[in-house]
Amino acid sequence: LNIITLRLFLLLILIPVFSSHAQIKTEYYSIADSIISHSLSEQKGYSWLSELCSIGPRLSGSENLNKAVEWSRKKIESLGLEAWLQPVMVPHWERGRFESAEIVSPGAGKKLVIAALGGSVNTPAEGITAGIIEVKNFVELEKRKDEVKGKIVFFNHPLNPSWTSPFEGYEDAVQFRSRGAMEAIKYGAAGVLIRSITSRHDNVPHTGAMRKYDPAYAKIPDAALGYKDADYLEAELKKNPSLQINIKLDCMTFPDVLSYNIITEIKGSKYPDEIVLVGGHIDSWDKGTGAHDDGAGIMQCLEVLDLFKRLNIKPSRTIRCVIFANEENGVRGAQAYAKYSDSLSVKHIAAIESDRGAFTPRAFEFDADSIHKSKVLEGLNAMLPVLKKAGIEWVKEGDGGVDISFINNVNAHIGYVPDEQRYFDVHHSDNDVYEAVNPREMQLGTAAIAIITYLISENGL
Amino acid sequence: LNIITLRLFLLLILIPVFSSHAQIKTEYYSIADSIISHSLSEQKGYSWLSELCSIGPRLSGSENLNKAVEWSRKKIESLGLEAWLQPVMVPHWERGRFESAEIVSPGAGKKLVIAALGGSVNTPAEGITAGIIEVKNFVELEKRKDEVKGKIVFFNHPLNPSWTSPFEGYEDAVQFRSRGAMEAIKYGAAGVLIRSITSRHDNVPHTGAMRKYDPAYAKIPDAALGYKDADYLEAELKKNPSLQINIKLDCMTFPDVLSYNIITEIKGSKYPDEIVLVGGHIDSWDKGTGAHDDGAGIMQCLEVLDLFKRLNIKPSRTIRCVIFANEENGVRGAQAYAKYSDSLSVKHIAAIESDRGAFTPRAFEFDADSIHKSKVLEGLNAMLPVLKKAGIEWVKEGDGGVDISFINNVNAHIGYVPDEQRYFDVHHSDNDVYEAVNPREMQLGTAAIAIITYLISENGL
Numbered sequence: 001l002n003i004i005t006l007r008l009f010l011l012l013i014l015i016p017v018f019s020s021h022a023q024i025k026t027e028y029y030s031i032a033d034s035i036i037s038h039s040l041s042e043q044k045g046y047s048w049l050s051e052l053c054s055i056g057p058r059l060s061g062s063e064n065l066n067k068a069v070e071w072s073r074k075k076i077e078s079l080g081l082e083a084w085l086q087p088v089m090v091p092h093w094e095r096g097r098f099e100s101a102e103i104v105s106p107g108a109g110k111k112l113v114i115a116a117l118g119g120s121v122n123t124p125a126e127g128i129t130a131g132i133i134e135v136k137n138f139v140e141l142e143k144r145k146d147e148v149k150g151k152i153v154f155f156n157h158p159l160n161p162s163w164t165s166p167f168e169g170y171e172d173a174v175q176f177r178s179r180g181a182m183e184a185i186k187y188g189a190a191g192v193l194i195r196s197i198t199s200r201h202d203n204v205p206h207t208g209a210m211r212k213y214d215p216a217y218a219k220i221p222d223a224a225l226g227y228k229d230a231d232y233l234e235a236e237l238k239k240n241p242s243l244q245i246n247i248k249l250d251c252m253t254f255p256d257v258l259s260y261n262i263i264t265e266i267k268g269s270k271y272p273d274e275i276v277l278v279g280g281h282i283d284s285w286d287k288g289t290g291a292h293d294d295g296a297g298i299m300q301c302l303e304v305l306d307l308f309k310r311l312n313i314k315p316s317r318t319i320r321c322v323i324f325a326n327e328e329n330g331v332r333g334a335q336a337y338a339k340y341s342d343s344l345s346v347k348h349i350a351a352i353e354s355d356r357g358a359f360t361p362r363a364f365e366f367d368a369d370s371i372h373k374s375k376v377l378e379g380l381n382a383m384l385p386v387l388k389k390a391g392i393e394w395v396k397e398g399d400g401g402v403d404i405s406f407i408n409n410v411n412a413h414i415g416y417v418p419d420e421q422r423y424f425d426v427h428h429s430d431n432d433v434y435e436a437v438n439p440r441e442m443q444l445g446t447a448a449i450a451i452i453t454y455l456i457s458e459n460g461l
Numbered sequence: 462l463n464i465i466t467l468r469l470f471l472l473l474i475l476i477p478v479f480s481s482h483a484q485i486k487t488e489y490y491s492i493a494d495s496i497i498s499h500s501l502s503e504q505k506g507y508s509w510l511s512e513l514c515s516i517g518p519r520l521s522g523s524e525n526l527n528k529a530v531e532w533s534r535k536k537i538e539s540l541g542l543e544a545w546l547q548p549v550m551v552p553h554w555e556r557g558r559f560e561s562a563e564i565v566s567p568g569a570g571k572k573l574v575i576a577a578l579g580g581s582v583n584t585p586a587e588g589i590t591a592g593i594i595e596v597k598n599f600v601e602l603e604k605r606k607d608e609v610k611g612k613i614v615f616f617n618h619p620l621n622p623s624w625t626s627p628f629e630g631y632e633d634a635v636q637f638r639s640r641g642a643m644e645a646i647k648y649g650a651a652g653v654l655i656r657s658i659t660s661r662h663d664n665v666p667h668t669g670a671m672r673k674y675d676p677a678y679a680k681i682p683d684a685a686l687g688y689k690d691a692d693y694l695e696a697e698l699k700k701n702p703s704l705q706i707n708i709k710l711d712c713m714t715f716p717d718v719l720s721y722n723i724i725t726e727i728k729g730s731k732y733p734d735e736i737v738l739v740g741g742h743i744d745s746w747d748k749g750t751g752a753h754d755d756g757a758g759i760m761q762c763l764e765v766l767d768l769f770k771r772l773n774i775k776p777s778r779t780i781r782c783v784i785f786a787n788e789e790n791g792v793r794g795a796q797a798y799a800k801y802s803d804s805l806s807v808k809h810i811a812a813i814e815s816d817r818g819a820f821t822p823r824a825f826e827f828d829a830d831s832i833h834k835s836k837v838l839e840g841l842n843a844m845l846p847v848l849k850k851a852g853i854e855w856v857k858e859g860d861g862g863v864d865i866s867f868i869n870n871v872n873a874h875i876g877y878v879p880d881e882q883r884y885f886d887v888h889h890s891d892n893d894v895y896e897a898v899n900p901r902e903m904q905l906g907t908a909a910i911a912i913i914t915y916l917i918s919e920n921g922l
Contacts, residue, residue, distance in 0.1 A: 037623035162498035164852060164905065199901055360821070360880050362854075391625060393823075393854040419821050419880060421901045440660055440882045444625060 023459050024382055032389045032451045034311055039447040042310075045303035046439040048075060049296055053289040053434040060283045060326040061092025061257045068282055069260050072298075072323055076264045079306050085260040088336040090326040092257045093118055095286055096250025099223065101193070103236065104129055105244040112233060113226035114193070115205035115287065115429075116251040117177060118329045119212065120222040123191075127248035128152075128221065130190045134237050137176070138183055148187035152245060155180045155194045156234055158227075159424055166199045166424045167356075173197045178211050181222040185214070191247055192222045195230035200425035203228035207285050208428045209329045221249045259283075261333045265320040266305050268457065274317045276456050277351040277410075278304050278449060281327035281334075281403055288432030292423065296358030296437055298323045300416075300446040307450045315457040317349060324403040327355070331402060338406030348410035350456045353401030354449055357426075358442035359418035361391040364452060365398030368412040373397070376412040376461055383455045390448035411461050414452070418445055484920050485843055493850045493912045495772055500908040503771075506764035507900040509536060510757055514750040514895040521744045521787040522553025522718045529743055530721050533759075533784055537725045540767050546721040549797040551787040553718045554579055556747055557711025560684065562654070564697065565590055566705040573694060574687035575654065576666035576748060576890075577712040578638060579790045580673065581683040584652075588709035589613075589682065591651040595698050598637070599644055609648035613706060616641045616655040617695055619688075620885055627660050627885045628817075634658045639672050642683040646675070652708055653683045656691035661886035664689035668746050669889045670790045682710045720744075720786045722794045727766050729778040729918065736779045737917050738812040738871075739765050739910060742788035742795075742864055749893035753884065757819030757898055759784045761877075761907040768911045776918040778810060785864040788816070792863060799867030809871035811917045814862030815910055818887075819903035820879035822852040825913060826859030829873040834858070837873040837922055844916045851909035872922050875913070879906055 039045075051071065058065045069085070076083040101112040134154040135141045141153065155176035159169040174197060181192045196206040203226035213219045225233065236243055262282065268274060280297030284290020301321045308315060325333030341348070352364075364387070368376045380395040387395075400413025407413070418441070426432040500506075512532065519526045530546070537544040562573040595615040596602045602614065616637035620630040635658055642653045657667040664687035674680045686694065697704055723743065729735060741758030745751020762782045769776060786794030802809070813825075825848070829837045841856040848856075861874025868874070879902070887893040 036625055040625070041623040161901075162502040164497055164501070164850060166901070360882050389625060421821050421905065422899055425899070438883055438886070440622075440627070444882065 024386060028386050028455060029389070031313065031454065032386050035307055035450045035454070036390055036444070036447040038307060038310060039303070039443045039450065040440060043439050043443050044306060045299035045446050046437070046442050048302070049291060049299045049437060049442070050434055052295050052299065053291050057286045057289050058282060058284045059286040060090040060259060060329060061094070061254065062286070065259060065283055069262060072262045072282065076262070076302070080309065081264045081266070081305060084263045086263060086336060086340065088259055088261055088325045088333050089256040090259040090332050091330045092254040093329060094252055094254065096122065096252060098248060098250045100248045101223070101225070102246050103243060104246045106240055112229040113203050113205055114223040114247070115207040116249045117207055117210040117222045117224060118285065119210045119253065120249060120251050121219040122251050123221050123247060123249045127246045128190055129244055129246040131242055131244055132233070132237060134234065141183060141187070145187040148184060148189050150188065150190050152191040152193055152247065153180065153184040153189045154233065155192065156230060158195055159197050159199055161199065166420055169199070170197060170424055174208070177208050177224070181210055181220055182214055185217040185220050189220055191220045194224050196224045196227050198227055198424055198427070198429065200431065201227050204429045204431055206427060206429040207287055221247060223247065223249060259325045261325050261337050262323040263320065264305065265318055266308055266315060268317040269314045270316040272318050273347060275320050275346060275348045276317050276453050277320045277322055277348050277404065278354070278453055279322035279324055279351070279403055280354045281324040283326050283328050285328055285428045287428060288426065288430045289434060290432060291434045291437050292357040292426050292432050293428065294327065294355045296442050297354035300354050300358070300442065300449055303446050304450040304453050313454065315454060317457040319453055319457060327403055334403040334406045338408065342408050345409060348407055350412045350414055350461050351400065351404035351407050351410050352414040352416065352449060352453060353404045354416040354445065355401050355403065356416065356420065357418055357423040358437050358445055359420070359422060360441045361445050361448040362419050363393055363417040364395045365400065365415045365417055366395065366412045367397060367400050372411045379459065379461045383452065386455060387448060387451055390444055390451055392448050416445065416449055485847060489847050489916060490850070492774065492915065493847050496768055496911045496915070497851055497905070497908040499768060499771060500764070500904045500911065501901060504900050504904050505767060506760035506907050507898070507903050509763070510752060510760045510898060511895055513756050513760065514752050518747045518750050519743060519745045520747040521551040521720065521790060522555070522715065523747070526720060526744055530723060533723045533743065537723070537763070541770065542725045542727070542766060545724045547724060547797060547801065549720055549722055549786045549794050550717040551720040551793050552791045553715040554790060555713055555715065557583065557713060559709060559711050561709045562684070562686070563707050564704060565707045567701055573690040574664050574666055575684040575708070576668040577710045578668055578671040578683045578685060579746065580671045580714065581710060581712050582680040583712050584682050584708060584710045588707045589651055590705055590707040592703055592705055593694070593698060595695065602644060602648070606648040609645060609650050611649065611651050613652040613654055613708065614641065614645040614650045615694065616653065617691060619656055620658050620660055622660065627881055630660070631658055631885055635669070638669050638685070642671055642681055643675055646678040646681050650681055652681045655685050657685045657688050659688055659885050659888070659890065661892065662688050665890045665892055667888060667890040668748055682708060684708065684710060722786050722798050723784040724781065725766065726779055726781040727769055727776060730775045731777040733779050734808060736781050736807060736809045737914050738781045738783055738809050738865065739815070739914055740783035740785055740812070740864055741815045742785040744787050744789050746789055746889045748889060749887065749891045750895060751893060752895045752898050753818040753887050753893050754889065755788065755816045757903050758815035761815050761819070761903065761910055764907050765911040765914050774915065776915060778918040780914060780918060788864050795864040795867045799869065803869050806870060809868055811873045811875050811922050812861065812865035812868050812871050813875045813877065813910060813914060814865045815877040815906065816862050816864065817877065817881065818879055818884040819898050819906055820881070820883060821902045822906050822909040823854055823880050824878040825853060825856045826861065826876045826878055827856065827873045828858060828861050833872045840920065840922045844913065847916060848909060848912055851905055851912055853909050877906065877910055
């Protein structure tokens with residue numbers, strides 16, 4: 001059997017099988033071309049992102065977040081859409097007026113760059129001064145638990161640079177940010193420092209959420225060191241294991257405040273009660289301006305609806321954009337939306353999230369229950385030839401995204417997967433600014449999301 | 462027939478068919494992992510690039526190019542390899558001490574940012590002053606040929622922003638850079654300006670080669686306008702079609718000078734006479750420091766050999782790194798190498814080029830003659846599961862690259878295809894500097910090139 005003949009044979013028997021499920025019409029290709037062309041050449045979402053970022057960072061509970069919500073409402077209305085603000089109570093933590101770390105012995109005066117982790121308590125005004133115990137992970141912490149009392153535990157666990165996927169490195173390292181203080185306090189630690197979780201080896205500290213303190217233990221301050229200063233501290237500790245450090249944090253948690261999910265939609269022409277949701281989150285950390293995380297993501301989702309309007313595309317199903325409140329330190333917006341929509345049995349055909357940065361499109365990942373899984377995979381694979389026009393290479397089972405994950409009445413949670421090499425260069429830090437977003441990369445992502453939204457709207461899933 | 466059963470059946474009949482051709486051993490996956498891990502965490506090529514870029518731009522004929530050749534020779538020897546310098550005569554064109562454009566009527570004094578195109582003649586010291594005729598393309602030039610005499614032709618043809626592939630936009634726009642002056646002089650033009658071929662809409666002009674002047678006509682000055690100033694000029698011409706501009710260029714072509722292809726290799730353990738070539742070019746334009754084009758490319762190729770040494774990989778075939786002289790304005794190095802190697806019937810199993818920027822890996826393209834084509838495609842596709850570890854999504858027939866294209870005695874010319882969205886932001890301009898290279902993106906590319914080189918070395922093609 002000649003391999004060419006075999007392939008031809010396979011192709012012939014495969015075509016009818018796939019196309020019976022696929023229903024990918026020829027016109028979808030030209031609609032995709034049109035979406036790509038307008039998104040790339042008009043760059044509307046990218047210009048909106050400039051306006052959004054000019055407000056400043058948008059931490060939950062901040063005045064900037066209120067401004068961003070109001071800006072979003074006006075932007076939606078300026079597009080000829082209606083904005084619904086769904087009230088959500090969100091956490092309110094502030095970094096405060098100062099934060100610092102300084103080696104005080106031996107040889108006082110060397111300052112280290114730190115950023116308090118979100119949710120950390122403050123220190124007394126004079127700070128805390130203590131020795132340091134450096135550990136690589138929780139196993140080492142457990143082994144050396146008798147040395148921890150009264151010390152600052154330094155979790156020196158970098159984002160592993162040797163793996164192709166920085167997201168895998170992040171997953172591996174983030175446990176020390178989220179649980180480091182909780183584990184260290186069990187052995188009487190005075191505080192915690194972590195090496196910033198970053199793929200860029202500069203000295204810009206990367207913040208992020210720590211888990212809520214366990215009420216059974218004292219609350220200890222928790223901060224991230226700049227990557228270079230983590231190197232410095234590591235080297236100094238080799239020379240002086242009894243080195244003493246002073247840490248000052250002014251951060252504080254205030255009572256929850258009112259904020260909003262911002263929701264807008266285009267009604268479906270044939271199946272208005274079936275929803276294809278696209279969304280991201282409006283809040284950001286208080287470092288940088290949350291350009292990639294997740295300002296660009298919400299601008300992409302909003303532009304999906306605007307592209308449909310600009311191109312006079314009348315979707316068969318309802319396209320709903322949800323700009324979620326408070327993803328970073330509480331996921332309150334996501335929970336509020338899911339509670340509302342599931343309680344009303346709102347039928348989501350798919351929920352699509354963009355929250356991995358505004359880089360060049362690579363893929364979509366999805367999760368679905370066992371009833372829908374194989375049909376979803378088949379449906380998305382049938383769409384792949386159209387999606388490839390915007391640079392989408394594959395679809396596979398994986399992670400949809402945290403904001404959409406609470407929605408139960410949905411066939412599939414779908415996560416937009418852009419190139420991931422630069423995401424943790426900027427994530428949760430002063431590097432995450434508008435200038436770090438490339439317009440073509442962002443707008444090609446917008447096109448990819450618009451195309452999958454359109455195809456799901458027309459074909460179901 | 463259930464589709465799952467069908468797929469299983471297909472899988473079962475396909476596996477033996479493919480694996481009989483593929484010979485992809487399990488150990489290749491772990492070798493790929495090791496290559497990726499070392500490339501990403503050690504970032505040697507990226508640190509070499511910093512040294513190379515610190516020399517400055519490396520235009521053919523410049524003193525910097527001599528320094529870069531010498532730096533390369535020393536670097537190769539420091540790696541425990543031998544460097545062979547193959548003499549090549551290269552063009553020597555210099556930008557000179559000044560270049561400027563200024564609107565002189567109406568309302569003198571508005572300066573426009575320009576960069577002479579490589580190969581352009583100079584103007585008199587006082588410049589040339591003329592009216593402007595703006596055209597979108599050669600068809601419009603032909604239609605309006607009677608208006609051209611004594612004017613500066615302004616080819617206002619942007620890199621089309623609406624296509625997914627900026628390379629397609631570049632191919633479409635570059636004809637006005639390469640042939641604009643040749644066409645305009647036929648109708649008596651006094652000079653040519655083009656809109657810079659760029660995907661970044663700043664005002665940094667992008668240079669590049671123009672074709673040699675036709676001896677049958679006069680030589681006229683030829684330069685690229687910054688993108689924003691091209692916008693400005695377009696708008697001003699709408700208001701004042703008889704606007705006059707003065708252009709001053711000090712550039713000049715000097716006699717050819719001696720330079721070198723730099724060649725090094727690791728001898729194959731089983732088939733030392735069969736060569737897998739990896740290469741890029743050492744020369745750059747005189748704007749920026751040629752970090753992406755093609756400093757990073759040659760550092761990647763050089764690190765392929767060093768990775769083999771660091772990891773104690775003994776390739777079956779000879780791995781030869783060729784750092785080509787003078788790609789940008791003459792392709793002399795490529796021709797010299799091919800003439801040498803083909804005249805000695807040197808057998809290249811594959812020639813692999815990295816010259817599309819140091820961005821995240823996406824693919825490999827190849828071209829091969831009709832004898833080798835189907836076997837090459839099959840061989841590369843068999844390697845794809847290993848290559849995917851470094852982010853390679855596909856292989857297909859396409860363009861190998863200009864430097865390797867002259868080699869005839871080769872089974873396949875293979876081009877490394879990274880993500881292309883940001884390449885024309887920097888290409889041939891002051892934006893192409895070390896800081897524009899992301900270390901992870903570059904080093905993952907190095908790994909991808911090392912893996913394909915290794916697989917071809919072991920399996921042939």
